[in-house]
Amino acid sequence: MGEDKDISDVSGLPDELGIDEDLGRAEQQLTVRVEERTYGKAVTIVEGFDSTSVDVGDLASQLKSNLATGGTVDEGRIELQGDHRERAADLLRDEGFQVGG
Secondary structure (H helix, E strand, O other), X not given: OOOOOOEOOOOOOEHHHXXXXXXXXXXXXXXXXXXXXXXXXXXXXEEOOOOOOOOHHHHHHHHHHHHOOOEEEEOOEEEEEEOOHHHHHHHHHHOOOEEEO
């Protein structure tokens, strides 16, 4: 008859559609805040990820590229050089995350 497809336990749809990843992102509430570091330098912190459903390293690379800034992943959170609160939150929302803080 038809092909055997892997069906998701979460959405009931074929895994290849990637619906579970989108649902996982929509359920996460991220926080974006700014800390002041040495010499008064601002650092934007993005935290609240469920590391089992999101590749934080890939997302950090995307943010750094879109914001044209440096940064790192430290203990499951993304740290971006500079104050990028508003723009980072907008980019995360575009990726399907809920953002507060």
